[in-house]
Amino acid sequence: MTPRVPLLLILGLAALAGCTSEVTTPDPQQTIDAQLRASIGNWGIVPIGEMPAQNPAQVALGRALFFDKILSGNRDVACATCHDVSAGLGDGRSLAVGTGGTGTGVARRLGAGRQFTLRSAPSLLNAGLGLYTMFWDLRLSGNQGQFVTDPNVPFPAGLPNILTAQAMLPVLNRHEMRGAPGDVDVFGNPNELALLGDQQPAEVWNAVMQRLLAVSEYVAMFNAAFPGTGQHRFEHAARALAVFQMEAFTRTRSPFDRYLERDDAALNLVQKRGGLLFFGKAQCSSCHNGPFLGGQGLANVGAPQVGPGGAKQPPLDLGRGEHDNNDFYRFAFRVAPLRNVELSAPYFHSGAFRTLDAVVRHYNDVRKSLTEYDPSQLDPDVRTMYHGDPATTSAVLATLDGRFSRPLGLTDTEIGELVAFLKSLTDPASRNLASLVPASVPSGLSVRE
Amino acid sequence: MRIRALPLGTFLLAAWAGPVAAQLISIRTVPISQSHQFDLFPSIRMGMGGVSLAVTDSLHDPFSNPAKGVRLGASRFFGSPGVYSVSQGAGAGRTLPVGTWVRSGNWFGGASVALQEMDLSDANPFQPFPPSCPQCDVAQILQVQGVQLPSADRSHNNAFGYAMLGMAVPRKGLSFGASVLWSGLHGVDGVDLLYPRSARLTQKGHDVDLRLGALKEWGSGRSLSAVLVHNRFSSAHDVFYFDSFWDPGAQQFSQRPRLEENLDQTNTWGAHLEYSLPLRAPGWRVGWVATTNLMSHPKIPNYEIQAIPRDPGNSEAFNLGVGISKSERSSIFALDLLYEPIWSYTWADAAAPLETAHGTTIPAGGKTIENRFRFSNALLRMGLNQDLEFDQATKGLGFQLGLAVHRIDYSLVQNDNVQATTRRQHEDWVEWTPTWGLSLRFPTWEVRYRGSVTHGTGRPGVRSGGDEVFAGDAVPTTILVAPSGPLTLTGVKVMTHQVSVSFPFR
Numbered sequence: 041m042t043p044r045v046p047l048l049l050i051l052g053l054a055a056l057a058g059c060t061s062e063v064t065t066p067d068p069q070q071t072i073d074a075q076l077r078a079s080i081g082n083w084g085i086v087p088i089g090e091m092p093a094q095n096p097a098q099v100a101l102g103r104a105l106f107f108d109k110i111l112s113g114n115r116d117v118a119c120a121t122c123h124d125v126s127a128g129l130g131d132g133r134s135l136a137v138g139t140g141g142t143g144t145g146v147a148r149r150l151g152a153g154r155q156f157t158l159r160s161a162p163s164l165l166n167a168g169l170g171l172y173t174m175f176w177d178l179r180l181s182g183n184q185g186q187f188v189t190d191p192n193v194p195f196p197a198g199l200p201n202i203l204t205a206q207a208m209l210p211v212l213n214r215h216e217m218r219g220a221p222g223d224v225d226v227f228g229n230p231n232e233l234a235l236l237g238d239q240q241p242a243e244v245w246n247a248v249m250q251r252l253l254a255v256s257e258y259v260a261m262f263n264a265a266f267p268g269t270g271q272h273r274f275e276h277a278a279r280a281l282a283v284f285q286m287e288a289f290t291r292t293r294s295p296f297d298r299y300l301e302r303d304d305a306a307l308n309l310v311q312k313r314g315g316l317l318f319f320g321k322a323q324c325s326s327c328h329n330g331p332f333l334g335g336q337g338l339a340n341v342g343a344p345q346v347g348p349g350g351a352k353q354p355p356l357d358l359g360r361g362e363h364d365n366n367d368f369y370r371f372a373f374r375v376a377p378l379r380n381v382e383l384s385a386p387y388f389h390s391g392a393f394r395t396l397d398a399v400v401r402h403y404n405d406v407r408k409s410l411t412e413y414d415p416s417q418l419d420p421d422v423r424t425m426y427h428g429d430p431a432t433t434s435a436v437l438a439t440l441d442g443r444f445s446r447p448l449g450l451t452d453t454e455i456g457e458l459v460a461f462l463k464s465l466t467d468p469a470s471r472n473l474a475s476l477v478p479a480s481v482p483s484g485l486s487v488r489e
Numbered sequence: 490m491r492i493r494a495l496p497l498g499t500f501l502l503a504a505w506a507g508p509v510a511a512q513l514i515s516i517r518t519v520p521i522s523q524s525h526q527f528d529l530f531p532s533i534r535m536g537m538g539g540v541s542l543a544v545t546d547s548l549h550d551p552f553s554n555p556a557k558g559v560r561l562g563a564s565r566f567f568g569s570p571g572v573y574s575v576s577q578g579a580g581a582g583r584t585l586p587v588g589t590w591v592r593s594g595n596w597f598g599g600a601s602v603a604l605q606e607m608d609l610s611d612a613n614p615f616q617p618f619p620p621s622c623p624q625c626d627v628a629q630i631l632q633v634q635g636v637q638l639p640s641a642d643r644s645h646n647n648a649f650g651y652a653m654l655g656m657a658v659p660r661k662g663l664s665f666g667a668s669v670l671w672s673g674l675h676g677v678d679g680v681d682l683l684y685p686r687s688a689r690l691t692q693k694g695h696d697v698d699l700r701l702g703a704l705k706e707w708g709s710g711r712s713l714s715a716v717l718v719h720n721r722f723s724s725a726h727d728v729f730y731f732d733s734f735w736d737p738g739a740q741q742f743s744q745r746p747r748l749e750e751n752l753d754q755t756n757t758w759g760a761h762l763e764y765s766l767p768l769r770a771p772g773w774r775v776g777w778v779a780t781t782n783l784m785s786h787p788k789i790p791n792y793e794i795q796a797i798p799r800d801p802g803n804s805e806a807f808n809l810g811v812g813i814s815k816s817e818r819s820s821i822f823a824l825d826l827l828y829e830p831i832w833s834y835t836w837a838d839a840a841a842p843l844e845t846a847h848g849t850t851i852p853a854g855g856k857t858i859e860n861r862f863r864f865s866n867a868l869l870r871m872g873l874n875q876d877l878e879f880d881q882a883t884k885g886l887g888f889q890l891g892l893a894v895h896r897i898d899y900s901l902v903q904n905d906n907v908q909a910t911t912r913r914q915h916e917d918w919v920e921w922t923p924t925w926g927l928s929l930r931f932p933t934w935e936v937r938y939r940g941s942v943t944h945g946t947g948r949p950g951v952r953s954g955g956d957e958v959f960a961g962d963a964v965p966t967t968i969l970v971a972p973s974g975p976l977t978l979t980g981v982k983v984m985t986h987q988v989s990v991s992f993p994f995r
Contacts, residue, residue, distance in 0.1 A: 071858065072908055089745070092738035170740030183740065201740060290737065305841045309907060331735035331742070 072312050073304050079319035080300070083329035087300040088169060088292040094283045097264040102284025104261060105277055108481035110251055111211055113219035113233035114139050115226045115485055119210070119281065121148070122161040125473035128383030129164040129289060134391030134419045135347050136161040138216040139223075144488075149421065155348055156422060157215045158357060160391035163384035165470055166377065167203055168286030171335045174206045176373045176389040177360050178338060190363045193241050196275045203282035208274060211248055212241050226485075245274035252277065257482035291380060291470035296461075307464055314461025317454055322403065323443055324458075327375040333465070335377030338369065339441045342406035344413045345371075345427040346390035355427055356435070359389065370439045382466045386417075393417055396459045404455065406444040407437060512553060512700075512718045512761040514782045514806035516831055516864070517897060519683075520918045520946045526678040529586045529603050529649060531569040531989035536926020536939040537872020538891025540823035542776035542812025543765055548991065551590070551599060554716045554761075555653045555666025556702035558597040561590045563993040567601075571987030575610075579981050580678045582607035588651065589994070595657045597666075603649040609681040609690070610643075645676030645692065655702075662706045672696040674724060687728045688746070694724025694753070710774075711766040718759035718782075726751040754787045765812075772816040778827070782806040786835065802835030802860075810868070819876040824869075831864035831899075846909040857907050864899040872924070889926030889939070894919060920945035934992030943983040 105111060109118040117139045123129045124145040131137070132146035136159070140151030150156060159176045167174070173181040179190045180202065187195055187205040193212065199205050210216045214234065223231040236243045252258045253272065262272040265280055296315075298306035307315065318324040328334040338360050349355035350362040361370035373389045387393045393402060394417050402409040410433055415426040450458070481487055532549035534540055541550075548567070551558035566589050574581040588601025655666030674694045681690050697720070704714045728749045736743040765776030784804040810827030837858040843851045851857055872891030879885065898917035905911070926939040 071905060086742070087732070087734045089734045089736045089738070089743070169735065169737045286737070305839075305843060308844050309846055 072309070072316065076312050076315045076319070079316060079325070083319060083325045084331070085300070085325075085329060085333065086331050087297060088331060091168070091286055091290040091292075094287040095265065097261070098266075098280045098283040099287045101258075101261040101265040101277075102280035102282070103288070103476070103478060104258070104481050105252075105281050106284055107478055107487050108483050109226075109485045110255070110481070110483040111248060111277075112139050112217040113225070113231040114223050115483075116140065117217050118485075118487075119207075120477070120487075122216070123164045125476055128380065128385075128470070129473070130384050131161045132385065134160060134386055134422045135425075136216070138213070139219045146419075155215060156425070157213075158347060158350060159389040160386065162374075162376070163380065164285055164289050165291055165380045165383065166289065166332070167206075168201070168282060168290055169292075169332060171202060171332060171377065173336060173374065174202055177362055178374050179363060180206055180209065196273070199275060200279065201282060203285055204275065204278045207278035207281040208241075208245065211274075212238075212244055214238075218244065249274050249277065255482045261482065288473075288476050291467035293469060294379060294467045295464040297379075297467070299464075308460075310457050310460045311464040312461075313454075314457035314459070314464075317450070317458050318461050321454070322400075322448055322450060322458055324403075326443055328378050332377035333379060334375040337375045338372040339375055339443075340371040340436065340439050341373070341388070341403070342410045342436055342440050342444060343371075343373065343388040343390055344392040344410060344415075345432050345436065346392060346415075346418060346422055347425050349427075355425070356432060357389070367439055371436050372439070372441075378462065379465050380467060380470050382463045383470060391418065391422075396462050397455065400450070400455045400458050400462075403444065403448060404450045405447040406440060408447070410436060512716050512759050512780055512782075513698075513720055513757060514759075514780060514808055514829060514831065516784075516804055516806060516833060518862070518899065518916065520897070520920065525573040525941075525943065525983050525985045526582055526605070526607060528571060528573075528985060528987065529569070529584055529605075530588075530601065531567050531586075531937065531987075531991065532939070533928070533937065534823075534872065534874075534889075535941070535987075536889030536891055536924050536937075537821075537823060537874055538870040538893045538922070538924050540812065540814070540825050540870045540872045540891065542763070542778050542810055542823075542825045543774045543814035544812075544821060544823045548989070551653060551655075551666070552651070552668070552670075554702035554704065554714050554763075555655050555668035555700055556664045556704035556714060556716075558590065558599060558653055558655045558666050559657045559664035559704060561592055561597060561599075564591045564593075565589065565991050565993045567989060567991035569987055569989035571985065573983060573985040575678070576982045576984075579610045579682065580608060582678065586649070595659065596655070597657065598654045599652070601649075601651040603651075605647040605649070606644055607647065607676045607678060608643050609645070609676065647675060648673045662708070664704045664706075666700075666702045666704075668698075668700045668702075670696075670698040670700075672698075677724065680726065684726070684728050686730065688731050689727075689729040691727045692724055693727075694722070696720065696722045709767070712764070714763045716759075716761040718757065718761065720755075720757040720759070722753070722755045722757075724753045726753065752787075755784055756787070757782050757784045759783070774814045774816070776812045776814075778808065778810040778812070780806075780808045801838075802833060804831060804833040804862075806831040806833075806864075808868075819878060821874040822872070824871040826870075827868040829864065829866035829868065831862070831866065833860075833862040833864070835860045835862075843907055845907050851906060855906075857905070859904045859906065861902045861904075862899050863902075864897070866898060867896045869894045874926075876928075883932045885928070885930035887926070887928035887930070889924070889928070891924040891926075893922040893924065895922070896920075918945055934990065937989045939987050939989075941983075941985045943985075944980070946981060946983060 106119045109115050109121070111118065121144060122131045122136045122138070124131050127145045131148060133148060135156040137148045137150050138154070138157050140154040141148050142151060143149050162176065170183070172183050180187065182188050182202055182205070185199060187199060187202060189209070193209065195205055195208065211218060211233070214220055219231045219234040221234050223234045225231050233244055233247050236247065249272065253262070262276060266272060266276050269276065295306045295311070327337055327339050330336055345356055347355070347357055350357050352358055352362050358370050359373040361372065382396060385394055387399045392413070393399045398417065413428055415423045415428065418426060478487060528535070530549055530552050532546055534544060534546040534549065545560065547560050551561065566587070568585070568587045570585045572581070572583050582605060584603055584605040586601055586603035588599060590599045591597065649670065649672050651668065651670045653666060653668035655664055657664040672695060674696065675692055677692060680692060684690055699719045701717045702714065704712065706712045728751060730747045730749065731744040732747050733742055733744050759780065759782040761778070761780045763776060763778045765774060767774045782805070784806065786802040786804065806829065808827050808829045810825055812823060812825040814821060814823035836856045839851045839853055839855045839857045841853050843857060845851060870891065870893045872889060874887060874889045876885050876887040896917065896919045899915070901914040903912050903914070920943055922941050922943040924939065924941040926937065928935060928937040
């Protein structure tokens, strides 16, 4: 062999080396945790940090106000009436019963001559995390001190968060808390709040504060919570209500939250499979995403129409469509945040489904579910208010979100896995909130009834 | 260079292959080449593609087998400064080894020290916050949280110390030797790339390599050598990440630091045999080699980039090779061919009892994932040396060209004992390393230059949501809390240059 032969061989191969490209192989399968974490990462879902400790005096004031019926015109409804600690901070009913009703929670009944509120009472669990929107029709939105409502309510300047803004609204609502002109309270006295006009929110708030500051214990509590404040106004009460909710209702230590904190063992295999479905085949995450797994958007999910209906086209409830003259928003309602969803039955704005299994089966084939909806799932006293006529069904389906136009094709096993995943969103500490209920409130009104 | 991404979907099994790797078989499951960092010591054959089975390398052989120190001529000093760089800004390093070989009667020995400064990838900038939190001030948050990050200095120093002592028994053509190499490591090339999206990485480790060697040479030119190797590698990786979270107090996205402490440990016992002899045809020589490595991996790091969980493991690695060379007047051509079968078994332990798909329970400490790798690697090296002599052979000029081709091919069978599933995966790639060299020989000293460029290795990244997110790319708009998808690879070139000078001192 002459040196020239190996020299040429080496030079040739070296030149070839420069042109070589790597071998491409197919994407490998991954472990279920790798798949699930990749799926989660694609939807902006991150752990929730610790809620900072709140001002104890403000928490104490907010707690008293939350359970005190003095805020309602007829002194018969507290925030806690429709946001019951035994019902996941909702009321467990298809449609909420506001002022004039009797009983609590799921046993609450409509009072004579009263009307159900428009929709079900949403759970307040984790309402203080920093949501950008509130209410089923998103009529309140904003963040960092700028809030918008529809119809417009002139909020005082400087409200610190959306939960404070929200807390200022139920006392204005005649069905929920304020009452109707001519109402008398539980002591037979005239309801002075109900006499004020619907365009006088500031006057209503002032009237509520007059009631509160007539109770010496409340004066002391306001002074302790907001020292140095010359005049206590209703926004102080609203701030205290928000602070209490942030302190007491923030429950973010679910198995799923621990999984987000890199604990692979926090979810069992069935829940992980359900998670993959949630972020994949079932497309849940296309709406229920972000840090709260929802809470930010609107969708017409084909929920059955139940109730007295809105102002625009009664007895239909157009949802966001009540506020916008855009067909796109007809029958569109808030995408609910899903932490602790297991505890907030019944589901949807109309409380149309009692179980998560029923909800998932609805999503599995929305058109069929709506067309064949069984109103026996509703509370007996609202079944007559179910609007299942073909015209209504067609109207709802006409603007159905495109994601539900075709069945998902989930099997019974997959539905079970999805439900298992949804239950993994429950913080065990949120199952029993009874310790939050005070023995009494400063007004002396009944807490338990 | 065209950048292309290819899915790999596997991880680096970081079997250590340090500065004297000839008898240590490197196991790699991602094509990150690290050998260039540890090409410390001088060699007269590296420019020939690293051929070694049928040719001798009097400068480098004693590092591999201390008994071969007997082939050293006069006592001499050497220095072999070298640099390497990885394209795409994926790393670089500078090394200065100095040492001496001493021969006195039947005894011989050597010592060397080397200092190395290596740069981590400059394409892995820490992006403190995703776009969802543009107003976040990382310095302020760190101050509030009382966190002190390690220095952001990309350069890290490694130090190496080597000592060898041997004895010849000329009457029987035998020689024996023992050597120890200690490496203090604060930076191993490529490791930072396996922790994409980390804010900081500190490495601190060491390697101890002990060798006993024997060499038998017959007058006919035949030789048989054997080496026993024990290598203990341990390195700690402290990896800081910033995890996104929703801050309910500030009611906005924020980030918080997380420290992950990883250990990378591999212990190796190895045996190596070489036999070579001249053929009848003039100038021809043939050599054989057989190596076995038994490795235990008490702890394998949890690389952010890997998608296959595992914790400890063990490996059995072998190589069988044959080489041939042809010397003719002042030219040498040599060719080596090696086959490397390797079996590796790694697993992941359950931190807590886990329910399986069959309804049974894996107890804490039980195996949740079992990975069985089967490698069939091959290595081809070939090289040419041409010397030109002047002044009655007192001076010389030499040229070298060479090529090393390393094919890594493995299959993985992974049993997921939780899901009760089995999957199979196959990966292969080829690394091409053209080499070249130049030597100048004078009556009392010589200077050598060698260079190489390796193609086929790469810079890994992670695929996320259809986007290629490379280790060095900006943090994507999505917020990632964990490894997000199959690995990807961008091809890089590794360029190495080394100049060695040696001269006798008596």
